[in-house]
Amino acid sequence: MAEYFGTAVEDIFNTMEERFIPEGTHGVDATIGYNISGEGGGNWKVTLKEGTLKVERLDAEVTGCAVTLNAEAETFVGVTLGKIDAGEAFSGGKIRVDGDITILVNVLPKAFRQFTPVIWARDILATVRERFRPEKAEGVNMKIGYDLSGEGGGQWTVVVKDQTCDLKEVLDDDCTVVMRMEAPVFVDLNQGKLDGATAFTSGKVKIDGDIGAAGQTASLFEKYVAEGAAEEKGEELISLKCVPSINQRYATGPAVGRWFDGLKEKKFYASKCPNCERTLVPPREICAECRVRCNEFVEVGPEGTVTLIDVVYYASPDPLTGKIRETPYTALFMVLDGASRDESFAHDLNPKDIDRIKPGMKVRPVWAEKRTGSYKDLLYFEIAD
Amino acid sequence: MEISYENTKDCKVMTGKMALPNQYFAGRVGSKFIIALRDEHKILGVRCEKCNKVFVPPREYCEKCLSKLDESWVELSNEGVITNYTVVNYNDKHLPRRAPYILALVKVDGADTPFPHIVEGIDVEDVKVGMKVKAVFAEETTNTIRDLDHFEPL
Numbered sequence: 087m088a089e090y091f092g093t094a095v096e097d098i099f100n101t102m103e104e105r106f107i108p109e110g111t112h113g114v115d116a117t118i119g120y121n122i123s124g125e126g127g128g129n130w131k132v133t134l135k136e137g138t139l140k141v142e143r144l145d146a147e148v149t150g151c152a153v154t155l156n157a158e159a160e161t162f163v164g165v166t167l168g169k170i171d172a173g174e175a176f177s178g179g180k181i182r183v184d185g186d187i188t189i190l191v192n193v194l195p196k197a198f199r200q201f202t203p204v205i206w207a208r209d210i211l212a213t214v215r216e217r218f219r220p221e222k223a224e225g226v227n228m229k230i231g232y233d234l235s236g237e238g239g240g241q242w243t244v245v246v247k248d249q250t251c252d253l254k255e256v257l258d259d260d261c262t263v264v265m266r267m268e269a270p271v272f273v274d275l276n277q278g279k280l281d282g283a284t285a286f287t288s289g290k291v292k293i294d295g296d297i298g299a300a301g302q303t304a305s306l307f308e309k310y311v312a313e314g315a316a317e318e319k320g321e322e323l324i325s326l327k328c329v330p331s332i333n334q335r336y337a338t339g340p341a342v343g344r345w346f347d348g349l350k351e352k353k354f355y356a357s358k359c360p361n362c363e364r365t366l367v368p369p370r371e372i373c374a375e376c377r378v379r380c381n382e383f384v385e386v387g388p389e390g391t392v393t394l395i396d397v398v399y400y401a402s403p404d405p406l407t408g409k410i411r412e413t414p415y416t417a418l419f420m421v422l423d424g425a426s427r428d429e430s431f432a433h434d435l436n437p438k439d440i441d442r443i444k445p446g447m448k449v450r451p452v453w454a455e456k457r458t459g460s461y462k463d464l465l466y467f468e469i470a471d
Numbered sequence: 472m473e474i475s476y477e478n479t480k481d482c483k484v485m486t487g488k489m490a491l492p493n494q495y496f497a498g499r500v501g502s503k504f505i506i507a508l509r510d511e512h513k514i515l516g517v518r519c520e521k522c523n524k525v526f527v528p529p530r531e532y533c534e535k536c537l538s539k540l541d542e543s544w545v546e547l548s549n550e551g552v553i554t555n556y557t558v559v560n561y562n563d564k565h566l567p568r569r570a571p572y573i574l575a576l577v578k579v580d581g582a583d584t585p586f587p588h589i590v591e592g593i594d595v596e597d598v599k600v601g602m603k604v605k606a607v608f609a610e611e612t613t614n615t616i617r618d619l620d621h622f623e624p625l
Binding site for chain 1: 479480481482483484485486487488489490491492493494495496497498499501502505506565614615
Protein backbone atom coordinates (compact mmCIF):
# COMPACT_ATOMS: atom_id res chain seq x y z
CA MET A 87 0.00 0.00 0.00
CA ALA A 88 1.52 3.24 -1.09
CA GLU A 89 1.88 5.79 1.67
CA TYR A 90 2.50 9.51 1.52
CA PHE A 91 3.54 11.36 4.67
CA GLY A 92 2.94 8.03 6.45
CA THR A 93 -0.68 7.85 5.32
CA ALA A 94 -2.43 5.91 2.57
CA VAL A 95 -5.25 7.43 0.52
CA GLU A 96 -7.50 4.61 1.73
CA ASP A 97 -6.94 5.58 5.38
CA ILE A 98 -8.57 8.93 4.73
CA PHE A 99 -11.71 7.39 3.24
CA ASN A 100 -11.84 4.48 5.70
CA THR A 101 -11.90 6.87 8.67
CA MET A 102 -14.61 9.14 7.22
CA GLU A 103 -17.34 7.35 9.11
CA GLU A 104 -15.72 7.87 12.50
CA ARG A 105 -14.82 11.46 11.67
CA PHE A 106 -18.34 12.24 10.43
CA ILE A 107 -20.31 14.90 12.34
CA PRO A 108 -24.00 14.31 11.50
CA GLU A 109 -25.11 17.65 13.02
CA GLY A 110 -22.75 19.44 10.64
CA THR A 111 -24.70 18.40 7.58
CA HIS A 112 -28.02 20.03 8.36
CA GLY A 113 -29.76 20.95 5.12
CA VAL A 114 -27.01 19.35 3.05
CA ASP A 115 -27.74 17.06 0.11
CA ALA A 116 -24.59 16.59 -1.92
CA THR A 117 -22.46 14.00 -3.66
CA ILE A 118 -18.71 14.43 -3.88
CA GLY A 119 -16.53 12.48 -6.28
CA TYR A 120 -12.85 11.81 -5.76
CA ASN A 121 -10.64 10.61 -8.58
CA ILE A 122 -7.24 10.04 -7.05
CA SER A 123 -4.59 9.04 -9.54
CA GLY A 124 -1.18 7.50 -9.10
CA GLU A 125 0.01 4.69 -6.87
CA GLY A 126 -2.40 4.00 -4.01
CA GLY A 127 -5.12 6.06 -5.64
CA GLY A 128 -8.65 5.11 -6.57
CA ASN A 129 -12.16 6.43 -7.08
CA TRP A 130 -14.53 7.26 -4.26
CA LYS A 131 -18.03 8.67 -4.11
CA VAL A 132 -19.17 10.34 -0.88
CA THR A 133 -22.85 11.08 -0.36
CA LEU A 134 -23.92 13.50 2.37
CA LYS A 135 -27.61 13.86 3.02
CA GLU A 136 -29.25 15.34 6.15
CA GLY A 137 -27.05 13.77 8.76
CA THR A 138 -26.24 10.59 6.87
CA LEU A 139 -23.04 9.56 5.17
CA LYS A 140 -22.28 7.00 2.47
CA VAL A 141 -18.75 6.31 1.28
CA GLU A 142 -18.40 4.06 -1.79
CA ARG A 143 -15.31 2.91 -3.61
CA LEU A 144 -15.95 2.67 -7.35
CA ASP A 145 -14.04 0.78 -9.99
CA ALA A 146 -14.20 3.52 -12.57
CA GLU A 147 -13.87 7.30 -12.71
CA VAL A 148 -16.60 9.02 -10.70
CA THR A 149 -18.92 11.25 -12.71
CA GLY A 150 -22.22 13.00 -12.16
CA CYS A 151 -21.46 14.32 -8.68
CA ALA A 152 -22.28 17.84 -7.49
CA VAL A 153 -18.55 18.34 -7.22
CA THR A 154 -15.61 16.17 -8.22
CA LEU A 155 -12.04 16.50 -7.06
CA ASN A 156 -9.20 15.19 -9.18
CA ALA A 157 -5.69 14.96 -7.81
CA GLU A 158 -2.59 12.82 -7.55
CA ALA A 159 -2.48 10.60 -4.48
CA GLU A 160 0.48 12.46 -2.98
CA THR A 161 -1.20 15.84 -3.40
CA PHE A 162 -4.48 14.58 -1.97
CA VAL A 163 -2.88 13.12 1.16
CA GLY A 164 -0.62 16.15 1.58
CA VAL A 165 -3.50 18.59 1.43
CA THR A 166 -5.62 16.47 3.79
CA LEU A 167 -2.82 16.38 6.35
CA GLY A 168 -2.04 20.06 5.90
CA LYS A 169 1.46 19.27 4.58
CA ILE A 170 0.67 20.83 1.22
CA ASP A 171 -1.07 24.18 0.94
CA ALA A 172 -4.51 23.61 -0.59
CA GLY A 173 -4.64 27.02 -2.27
CA GLU A 174 -1.26 26.54 -3.91
CA ALA A 175 -2.10 23.04 -5.08
CA PHE A 176 -5.32 24.36 -6.58
CA SER A 177 -3.82 27.39 -8.33
CA GLY A 178 -0.84 25.32 -9.48
CA GLY A 179 -3.23 22.92 -11.21
CA LYS A 180 -2.37 19.97 -8.96
CA ILE A 181 -5.98 19.77 -7.84
CA ARG A 182 -8.74 20.06 -10.42
CA VAL A 183 -12.27 20.61 -9.22
CA ASP A 184 -15.34 20.08 -11.41
CA GLY A 185 -18.68 21.40 -10.20
CA ASP A 186 -19.66 23.38 -7.13
CA ILE A 187 -16.42 24.13 -5.25
CA THR A 188 -18.31 25.78 -2.37
CA ILE A 189 -19.28 22.29 -1.18
CA LEU A 190 -15.63 21.46 -0.59
CA VAL A 191 -14.94 24.78 1.10
CA ASN A 192 -18.09 25.22 3.18
CA VAL A 193 -19.61 21.80 3.78
CA LEU A 194 -16.64 19.48 4.31
CA PRO A 195 -15.05 21.28 7.30
CA LYS A 196 -18.38 21.10 9.14
CA ALA A 197 -19.15 17.52 8.17
CA PHE A 198 -15.85 15.90 9.20
CA ARG A 199 -13.36 16.14 11.98
CA GLN A 200 -9.78 16.69 10.86
CA PHE A 201 -8.05 13.54 9.67
CA THR A 202 -5.20 12.55 11.95
CA PRO A 203 -2.82 9.86 10.80
CA VAL A 204 -2.95 6.55 12.61
CA ILE A 205 -0.16 6.31 15.15
CA TRP A 206 1.47 2.93 15.59
CA ALA A 207 3.43 1.61 18.56
CA ARG A 208 6.40 1.38 16.18
CA ASP A 209 6.23 5.14 15.45
CA ILE A 210 6.27 5.94 19.15
CA LEU A 211 9.14 3.61 20.00
CA ALA A 212 11.15 4.93 17.05
CA THR A 213 11.35 8.27 18.89
CA VAL A 214 12.60 6.98 22.28
CA ARG A 215 16.22 7.91 21.58
CA GLU A 216 15.39 11.53 20.83
CA ARG A 217 12.94 11.72 23.75
CA PHE A 218 15.50 10.32 26.18
CA ARG A 219 16.50 12.65 29.05
CA PRO A 220 20.07 11.72 30.02
CA GLU A 221 20.00 14.17 32.97
CA LYS A 222 17.27 12.03 34.60
CA ALA A 223 19.11 8.76 34.01
CA GLU A 224 22.13 9.28 36.20
CA GLY A 225 23.06 5.91 37.69
CA VAL A 226 20.14 4.21 35.96
CA ASN A 227 21.00 0.95 34.31
CA MET A 228 18.06 -1.03 33.02
CA LYS A 229 16.42 -2.80 30.14
CA ILE A 230 12.77 -2.11 29.54
CA GLY A 231 11.02 -4.75 27.47
CA TYR A 232 7.83 -4.16 25.55
CA ASP A 233 5.79 -7.16 24.45
CA LEU A 234 2.94 -5.71 22.43
CA SER A 235 0.30 -7.98 20.97
CA GLY A 236 -2.36 -7.46 18.34
CA GLU A 237 -2.34 -5.21 15.30
CA GLY A 238 0.85 -3.18 15.05
CA GLY A 239 2.41 -5.17 17.87
CA GLY A 240 5.91 -6.56 18.24
CA GLN A 241 8.70 -6.91 20.74
CA TRP A 242 11.19 -4.24 21.68
CA THR A 243 13.83 -3.62 24.30
CA VAL A 244 14.82 -0.13 25.39
CA VAL A 245 18.29 -0.20 26.91
CA VAL A 246 19.19 2.59 29.32
CA LYS A 247 22.84 2.52 30.33
CA ASP A 248 25.46 5.13 31.24
CA GLN A 249 23.02 7.94 30.48
CA THR A 250 22.47 6.70 26.95
CA CYS A 251 19.46 5.06 25.41
CA ASP A 252 19.18 2.47 22.68
CA LEU A 253 16.31 0.60 21.06
CA LYS A 254 16.39 -3.01 19.89
CA GLU A 255 13.65 -4.74 17.95
CA VAL A 256 13.83 -7.88 20.02
CA LEU A 257 12.82 -8.81 23.55
CA ASP A 258 15.96 -9.52 25.57
CA ASP A 259 15.88 -12.32 28.14
CA ASP A 260 17.52 -10.24 30.85
CA CYS A 261 15.10 -7.30 30.91
CA THR A 262 14.74 -5.44 34.21
CA VAL A 263 11.05 -5.20 33.55
CA VAL A 264 8.77 -6.36 30.74
CA MET A 265 5.47 -4.64 30.04
CA ARG A 266 2.91 -6.69 28.16
CA MET A 267 -0.18 -5.17 26.61
CA GLU A 268 -2.05 -4.87 23.35
CA ALA A 269 -0.37 -2.48 20.96
CA PRO A 270 -3.35 -0.05 20.85
CA VAL A 271 -3.19 0.19 24.66
CA PHE A 272 0.46 1.23 24.38
CA VAL A 273 -0.47 3.89 21.82
CA ASP A 274 -3.29 5.23 24.03
CA LEU A 275 -0.98 5.38 27.04
CA ASN A 276 1.61 7.37 25.13
CA GLN A 277 -0.97 9.77 23.81
CA GLY A 278 -2.38 10.36 27.26
CA LYS A 279 -5.73 8.84 26.33
CA LEU A 280 -5.28 6.18 29.00
CA ASP A 281 -3.84 6.65 32.45
CA GLY A 282 -1.01 4.28 33.38
CA ALA A 283 -2.25 3.43 36.86
CA THR A 284 -5.75 2.74 35.57
CA ALA A 285 -4.41 0.56 32.78
CA PHE A 286 -2.40 -1.41 35.30
CA THR A 287 -5.13 -1.83 37.93
CA SER A 288 -7.66 -2.80 35.27
CA GLY A 289 -5.35 -5.51 33.99
CA LYS A 290 -4.76 -3.96 30.55
CA VAL A 291 -1.05 -3.81 31.27
CA LYS A 292 0.85 -6.70 32.77
CA ILE A 293 4.22 -6.02 34.31
CA ASP A 294 6.81 -8.74 34.77
CA GLY A 295 9.88 -7.96 36.81
CA ASP A 296 10.68 -4.81 38.70
CA ILE A 297 7.47 -2.78 39.06
CA GLY A 298 9.41 0.13 40.54
CA ALA A 299 11.48 0.31 37.36
CA ALA A 300 8.30 0.41 35.31
CA GLY A 301 7.15 3.45 37.29
CA GLN A 302 10.49 5.13 36.77
CA THR A 303 10.41 4.88 32.96
CA ALA A 304 8.01 7.81 32.55
CA SER A 305 10.51 10.28 34.01
CA LEU A 306 13.32 9.11 31.71
CA PHE A 307 11.63 10.27 28.52
CA GLU A 308 9.97 13.40 27.21
CA LYS A 309 6.32 12.90 26.39
CA TYR A 310 5.57 11.58 22.94
CA VAL A 311 4.07 14.18 20.63
CA ALA A 312 2.77 13.01 17.27
CA GLU A 313 4.41 14.65 14.28
CA GLY A 314 2.56 17.81 13.34
CA ALA A 315 0.08 17.42 16.20
CA ALA A 316 -1.22 20.27 18.30
CA GLU A 317 1.50 22.83 17.84
CA GLU A 318 -0.72 25.71 18.91
CA LYS A 319 -0.69 26.06 22.67
CA GLY A 320 -3.85 26.99 24.50
CA GLU A 321 -4.47 28.05 28.06
CA GLU A 322 -3.00 25.53 30.46
CA LEU A 323 -5.68 23.76 32.46
CA ILE A 324 -4.96 21.37 35.27
CA SER A 325 -6.65 18.03 35.42
CA LEU A 326 -5.40 15.40 37.82
CA LYS A 327 -5.88 11.69 37.66
CA CYS A 328 -5.29 9.30 40.46
CA VAL A 329 -6.34 5.81 41.43
CA PRO A 330 -6.57 5.69 45.20
CA SER A 331 -6.69 2.27 46.76
CA ILE A 332 -9.10 2.38 49.66
CA ASN A 333 -9.03 -0.15 52.46
CA GLN A 334 -12.43 -1.66 53.07
CA ARG A 335 -13.74 -3.31 56.19
CA TYR A 336 -17.25 -4.68 56.39
CA ALA A 337 -18.77 -6.13 59.54
CA THR A 338 -21.71 -8.33 58.62
CA GLY A 339 -23.53 -8.46 61.96
CA PRO A 340 -25.24 -11.71 62.95
CA ALA A 341 -27.99 -11.73 60.29
CA VAL A 342 -25.89 -11.25 57.15
CA GLY A 343 -23.22 -13.43 58.76
CA ARG A 344 -25.79 -16.22 58.75
CA TRP A 345 -26.39 -15.56 55.05
CA PHE A 346 -22.70 -16.13 54.29
CA ASP A 347 -22.68 -19.31 56.36
CA GLY A 348 -25.58 -20.46 54.16
CA LEU A 349 -23.68 -19.76 50.94
CA LYS A 350 -20.95 -22.11 52.12
CA GLU A 351 -23.52 -24.94 52.18
CA LYS A 352 -25.12 -23.77 48.88
CA LYS A 353 -28.16 -22.51 50.79
CA PHE A 354 -29.95 -19.19 50.99
CA TYR A 355 -31.20 -18.14 54.41
CA ALA A 356 -33.80 -15.43 54.87
CA SER A 357 -34.91 -13.91 58.15
CA LYS A 358 -38.63 -13.96 58.76
CA CYS A 359 -40.62 -11.20 60.48
CA PRO A 360 -42.67 -12.64 63.37
CA ASN A 361 -45.27 -9.93 62.82
CA CYS A 362 -45.92 -9.55 59.04
CA GLU A 363 -44.30 -12.90 58.20
CA ARG A 364 -42.43 -11.54 55.22
CA THR A 365 -38.99 -12.93 54.44
CA LEU A 366 -35.97 -10.68 54.21
CA VAL A 367 -33.33 -11.60 51.64
CA PRO A 368 -30.47 -11.22 52.48
CA PRO A 369 -31.51 -11.48 56.14
CA ARG A 370 -31.70 -8.42 58.35
CA GLU A 371 -31.97 -8.18 62.10
CA ILE A 372 -35.04 -5.99 62.11
CA CYS A 373 -38.15 -5.77 59.92
CA ALA A 374 -38.10 -2.15 58.79
CA GLU A 375 -41.88 -2.07 58.41
CA CYS A 376 -42.93 -3.61 61.73
CA ARG A 377 -39.81 -2.51 63.63
CA VAL A 378 -39.47 -5.78 65.45
CA ARG A 379 -36.55 -8.15 65.71
CA CYS A 380 -36.57 -11.11 63.32
CA ASN A 381 -35.16 -14.06 65.17
CA GLU A 382 -36.33 -16.83 62.85
CA PHE A 383 -34.42 -17.96 59.78
CA VAL A 384 -35.97 -19.90 56.88
CA GLU A 385 -34.34 -21.43 53.85
CA VAL A 386 -35.37 -20.02 50.44
CA GLY A 387 -34.38 -20.80 46.85
CA PRO A 388 -32.05 -22.00 45.51
CA GLU A 389 -33.90 -21.19 42.28
CA GLY A 390 -35.62 -17.90 41.68
CA THR A 391 -37.93 -16.03 39.31
CA VAL A 392 -36.61 -12.97 37.48
CA THR A 393 -38.46 -9.71 38.18
CA LEU A 394 -36.17 -7.05 36.68
CA ILE A 395 -33.07 -6.94 34.50
CA ASP A 396 -30.52 -4.14 34.37
CA VAL A 397 -28.01 -4.46 31.56
CA VAL A 398 -25.08 -2.15 32.25
CA TYR A 399 -22.89 -0.90 29.42
CA TYR A 400 -20.93 1.65 31.47
CA ALA A 401 -17.49 0.37 32.39
CA SER A 402 -17.27 1.01 36.11
CA PRO A 403 -14.86 -0.46 38.62
CA ASP A 404 -16.05 -3.49 40.51
CA PRO A 405 -15.91 -2.34 44.15
CA LEU A 406 -14.99 -5.83 45.29
CA THR A 407 -11.90 -6.10 43.13
CA GLY A 408 -11.14 -2.58 41.90
CA LYS A 409 -10.96 -3.90 38.35
CA ILE A 410 -12.91 -2.31 35.54
CA ARG A 411 -15.78 -4.65 34.80
CA GLU A 412 -16.23 -6.32 31.46
CA THR A 413 -19.31 -4.83 29.79
CA PRO A 414 -22.12 -5.45 29.31
CA TYR A 415 -22.86 -6.99 32.66
CA THR A 416 -26.24 -7.59 34.22
CA ALA A 417 -27.76 -6.88 37.58
CA LEU A 418 -30.50 -9.43 37.89
CA PHE A 419 -33.35 -8.97 40.34
CA MET A 420 -35.18 -12.14 41.33
CA VAL A 421 -37.52 -13.54 43.95
CA LEU A 422 -36.04 -16.73 45.36
CA ASP A 423 -38.45 -19.65 45.69
CA GLY A 424 -40.35 -19.43 48.96
CA ALA A 425 -39.45 -15.77 49.57
CA SER A 426 -42.08 -13.06 49.88
CA ARG A 427 -43.30 -11.72 46.57
CA ASP A 428 -41.88 -8.20 47.03
CA GLU A 429 -38.50 -9.27 48.39
CA SER A 430 -36.41 -9.35 45.27
CA PHE A 431 -32.74 -10.02 45.58
CA ALA A 432 -30.07 -8.81 43.15
CA HIS A 433 -27.06 -10.66 41.82
CA ASP A 434 -25.07 -11.11 38.61
CA LEU A 435 -26.23 -13.01 35.56
CA ASN A 436 -23.96 -15.32 33.60
CA PRO A 437 -22.92 -13.06 30.67
CA LYS A 438 -23.74 -15.80 28.15
CA ASP A 439 -27.44 -15.53 29.08
CA ILE A 440 -27.74 -11.76 28.54
CA ASP A 441 -29.40 -12.10 25.13
CA ARG A 442 -32.00 -14.60 26.33
CA ILE A 443 -32.98 -13.38 29.79
CA LYS A 444 -36.56 -12.17 30.29
CA PRO A 445 -38.67 -11.28 33.34
CA GLY A 446 -40.55 -14.33 34.66
CA MET A 447 -37.78 -16.76 33.75
CA LYS A 448 -36.50 -19.27 36.30
CA VAL A 449 -32.83 -18.90 37.21
CA ARG A 450 -30.51 -21.03 39.32
CA PRO A 451 -27.33 -20.18 41.23
CA VAL A 452 -23.87 -21.24 40.10
CA TRP A 453 -21.55 -21.87 43.03
CA ALA A 454 -17.83 -21.62 43.44
CA GLU A 455 -16.06 -24.94 43.70
CA LYS A 456 -14.33 -23.97 46.93
CA ARG A 457 -16.60 -22.07 49.31
CA THR A 458 -15.42 -20.26 52.40
CA GLY A 459 -18.53 -18.43 53.59
CA SER A 460 -18.00 -15.18 51.69
CA TYR A 461 -19.56 -13.26 48.81
CA LYS A 462 -17.20 -15.12 46.49
CA ASP A 463 -19.08 -18.39 47.08
CA LEU A 464 -21.95 -17.39 44.80
CA LEU A 465 -20.62 -16.75 41.31
CA TYR A 466 -23.76 -15.72 39.42
CA PHE A 467 -27.17 -16.95 38.31
CA GLU A 468 -28.03 -18.57 35.00
CA ILE A 469 -31.19 -19.51 33.18
CA ALA A 470 -32.53 -22.80 34.54
CA ASP A 471 -33.74 -24.94 31.64
CA MET B 472 -31.11 -17.90 67.53
CA GLU B 473 -30.82 -15.14 70.08
CA ILE B 474 -29.66 -11.86 68.66
CA SER B 475 -27.99 -9.55 71.09
CA TYR B 476 -24.94 -7.40 71.26
CA GLU B 477 -23.18 -10.21 73.09
CA ASN B 478 -23.91 -12.73 70.38
CA THR B 479 -21.10 -12.62 67.88
CA LYS B 480 -21.34 -16.24 66.73
CA ASP B 481 -22.42 -15.40 63.19
CA CYS B 482 -20.68 -12.06 62.91
CA LYS B 483 -17.97 -11.82 60.32
CA VAL B 484 -15.63 -9.10 59.22
CA MET B 485 -14.63 -8.90 55.59
CA THR B 486 -11.75 -6.82 54.36
CA GLY B 487 -10.72 -5.82 50.91
CA LYS B 488 -9.41 -3.00 48.80
CA MET B 489 -11.20 -0.76 46.38
CA ALA B 490 -9.46 1.01 43.51
CA LEU B 491 -11.27 4.13 42.42
CA PRO B 492 -10.10 5.79 39.21
CA ASN B 493 -10.58 9.51 39.80
CA GLN B 494 -10.24 12.60 37.73
CA TYR B 495 -10.23 16.09 39.19
CA PHE B 496 -10.47 19.17 37.01
CA ALA B 497 -9.22 22.30 38.74
CA GLY B 498 -11.23 24.56 36.45
CA ARG B 499 -9.91 27.69 34.74
CA VAL B 500 -9.65 29.71 37.96
CA GLY B 501 -8.19 26.84 39.97
CA SER B 502 -5.66 26.07 37.23
CA LYS B 503 -4.41 29.66 37.16
CA PHE B 504 -4.01 29.60 40.95
CA ILE B 505 -1.95 26.39 40.93
CA ILE B 506 0.15 27.46 37.93
CA ALA B 507 1.06 30.72 39.75
CA LEU B 508 2.14 28.71 42.81
CA ARG B 509 4.12 26.35 40.65
CA ASP B 510 5.84 28.69 38.16
CA GLU B 511 6.06 32.02 40.00
CA HIS B 512 5.80 31.05 43.67
CA LYS B 513 2.96 33.54 43.99
CA ILE B 514 -0.33 33.22 45.83
CA LEU B 515 -3.19 34.64 43.78
CA GLY B 516 -6.68 35.54 44.97
CA VAL B 517 -9.71 37.20 43.45
CA ARG B 518 -11.36 40.37 44.70
CA CYS B 519 -15.08 41.04 44.76
CA GLU B 520 -15.27 44.81 44.23
CA LYS B 521 -18.87 44.92 45.37
CA CYS B 522 -18.30 43.20 48.73
CA ASN B 523 -14.69 44.42 48.99
CA LYS B 524 -13.49 40.92 49.85
CA VAL B 525 -10.47 38.98 48.63
CA PHE B 526 -10.90 35.24 48.32
CA VAL B 527 -8.12 32.64 48.49
CA PRO B 528 -8.10 30.10 46.98
CA PRO B 529 -9.73 32.02 44.14
CA ARG B 530 -13.22 31.10 43.05
CA GLU B 531 -15.21 32.05 39.99
CA TYR B 532 -18.15 33.63 41.80
CA CYS B 533 -18.55 35.68 44.98
CA GLU B 534 -20.27 33.59 47.62
CA LYS B 535 -22.22 36.61 48.88
CA CYS B 536 -23.35 38.60 45.83
CA LEU B 537 -22.66 35.99 43.10
CA SER B 538 -20.66 38.48 41.01
CA LYS B 539 -18.31 36.88 38.51
CA LEU B 540 -14.75 37.24 39.79
CA ASP B 541 -12.54 35.50 37.26
CA GLU B 542 -11.11 38.76 35.87
CA SER B 543 -10.31 40.48 39.18
CA TRP B 544 -7.06 38.76 40.13
CA VAL B 545 -4.91 40.09 42.96
CA GLU B 546 -1.42 39.03 43.94
CA LEU B 547 -1.08 38.40 47.66
CA SER B 548 1.74 38.21 50.14
CA ASN B 549 3.57 34.96 50.82
CA GLU B 550 3.28 35.78 54.51
CA GLY B 551 0.24 35.48 56.70
CA VAL B 552 -1.15 34.67 60.09
CA ILE B 553 -2.53 31.48 61.66
CA THR B 554 -6.21 32.03 62.44
CA ASN B 555 -6.82 28.50 63.74
CA TYR B 556 -5.17 25.10 63.73
CA THR B 557 -5.49 21.46 64.59
CA VAL B 558 -2.91 18.77 65.21
CA VAL B 559 -3.35 15.64 63.14
CA ASN B 560 -2.58 12.72 65.39
CA TYR B 561 -3.18 9.70 63.19
CA ASN B 562 -1.47 8.19 60.21
CA ASP B 563 -3.10 7.20 56.96
CA LYS B 564 -1.57 6.72 53.58
CA HIS B 565 -3.59 9.50 51.95
CA LEU B 566 -2.37 12.08 54.48
CA PRO B 567 0.46 14.42 53.41
CA ARG B 568 2.64 14.01 56.53
CA ARG B 569 3.37 11.54 59.27
CA ALA B 570 1.56 12.31 62.52
CA PRO B 571 1.74 14.44 64.51
CA TYR B 572 1.66 17.48 62.22
CA ILE B 573 -0.02 20.86 62.27
CA LEU B 574 -2.86 21.64 59.91
CA ALA B 575 -3.58 25.34 60.25
CA LEU B 576 -5.90 27.89 58.73
CA VAL B 577 -3.59 30.54 57.31
CA LYS B 578 -4.83 33.97 56.22
CA VAL B 579 -2.18 35.45 53.95
CA ASP B 580 -1.70 39.22 54.05
CA GLY B 581 -4.16 40.90 51.69
CA ALA B 582 -6.72 38.10 51.83
CA ASP B 583 -10.01 38.01 53.72
CA THR B 584 -10.39 34.26 53.81
CA PRO B 585 -7.99 31.75 55.39
CA PHE B 586 -7.22 28.41 53.82
CA PRO B 587 -5.94 25.21 55.41
CA HIS B 588 -2.32 24.17 55.00
CA ILE B 589 0.51 22.37 56.75
CA VAL B 590 2.72 24.29 59.21
CA GLU B 591 6.24 22.99 59.80
CA GLY B 592 9.35 24.13 61.56
CA ILE B 593 7.70 24.37 64.96
CA ASP B 594 6.78 21.89 67.65
CA VAL B 595 3.11 20.89 67.68
CA GLU B 596 2.88 22.12 71.30
CA ASP B 597 4.16 25.58 70.41
CA VAL B 598 1.75 26.57 67.64
CA LYS B 599 -0.50 29.53 68.50
CA VAL B 600 -3.34 31.42 66.90
CA GLY B 601 -2.01 34.76 65.67
CA MET B 602 1.43 33.38 64.83
CA LYS B 603 3.05 34.91 61.72
CA VAL B 604 4.07 32.40 59.04
CA LYS B 605 5.52 32.43 55.53
CA ALA B 606 5.05 30.15 52.55
CA VAL B 607 7.66 27.58 51.51
CA PHE B 608 7.25 26.30 47.98
CA ALA B 609 7.81 22.74 46.80
CA GLU B 610 10.85 21.82 44.74
CA GLU B 611 9.02 19.19 42.72
CA THR B 612 5.66 20.09 41.24
CA THR B 613 2.60 17.92 41.71
CA ASN B 614 0.26 20.39 39.98
CA THR B 615 -1.72 20.66 43.20
CA ILE B 616 -2.09 23.01 46.17
CA ARG B 617 0.98 21.20 47.50
CA ASP B 618 3.17 23.13 45.07
CA LEU B 619 2.99 25.41 48.09
CA ASP B 620 4.67 22.82 50.30
CA HIS B 621 3.98 24.28 53.75
CA PHE B 622 4.10 27.39 55.91
CA GLU B 623 6.76 28.00 58.53
CA PRO B 624 7.05 30.54 61.35
CA LEU B 625 8.63 33.87 60.45
